[in-house]
Amino acid sequence: MSHEQLYGHFHPDEHRFVDKAAEWVQRAEEHSAKLTDFLDPRQAFILMSLVQRGRDVQVRFEGGHPRAERKRALIAPDYRVLDDEEMGISLIEVTSPDEKLSELDHGDYMGAILGLGIKRDKIGDIHVRDEGCHFLVATEVADYMRLNLTQVHRVHVTTELLPLDRLQASEQKLDEMSLSVASLRLDGIVSDVYHLSRAKVLIPIKAGRCKVNWKQEEDPSKPLREGDVVSLQGFGRFKVLELEGQTKKGRYRLKVGKFI
Structure with a gap:
């Protein structure tokens, strides 16, 4: 299917992502794998639509926990076993002795993260708790985040890399x-x-x-x-x-x- 035919199924502002996703699928058809940044549910839907149109291609989505909204995708030839592939997701914990920590919300953490020059695509779900925050991040920028995230909305914080199985996912309020x-x-x-x-x-x-x-x-x-x-x-x-x-x-x- 040509790009012009594909475009008819999607909003014009989505065409740029459609082009990228189509290229990932094509490379997988040619025996090359691609690990994406974090995708939102709409992007994941578009990618899955293109994978289903592809030849001998598969995709695995992973967001760090079963109810993840934002997920990385691994597109690869269908003969490749993806279950044990490394998906490049790290968990960072944010804490502080400051009692104002419990007043911070999702937007405060997002603003602090993006303020470090990190692209939104490198950030997965953010789980805000009274005791701080757990958020998922692409492994390739995890060390930078851990070292440089020292303040969230005027609250001084400390960060620590944790194993994924220690994620404390917050219920969406x-x-x-x-x-x-x-x-x-x-x-x-x-x-x-x-x-x-x-x-x-x-x-x-x-x-x-x-x-x-x-x-x-x-x-x-x-x-x-x-x-x-x-x-x-x-x-x-x-x-x-x-x-x-x-x-x-x-x-x-x-x-x-x-x-x-």
Whole structure:
């Protein structure tokens, strides 16, 4: 299948990743293996779609724990045994005696990590706990991270490399809220969740700063469904937990959870 044919299945902003993934698959068809950086669920879906179209190619995904959201992928010829292959994932623990440590959130840790010049693609899931943080990182940058991550949002911290089996994965916390909306349109629900006017919501959506299930979505009228995960750049993300039916006046009752 040509790249032009492939492009028809994906958003234009995804074409660059499609090109890279197609090249990885082609190399595996030619008996070469590729270990990727961490992929989000949408990228993993695209890669799997291309692997399934390939000839005699397989892929293994690994994120450091069974419920990982972000995962590295190993694409290789189908005769290669991948179960025991090294996936290049390291675990870093962040701690501090400062009592303000418990006030830090996911965004604080992410900001500190990216502030060191580390690309997001090198970082896996971040697990925030009251006692600090466990986060997964590509092994090739793990030592740099351990040596240079000394402060998170004005809290001085220490870091330590731990074996993967000592990972303490945190449960994803959601701030649940009930809404009554006129329709299931993306712009209307985003507006209510973040307490923004419809006009202010339209701008980032049309500018490509909104994603539904990790896929860029520029159509404000897109109807949301139960289970959809929506992110708005600069505001975080939420999940449509339950569609509870309609009121007598025809409004939709639903429950959403904001990730915290």
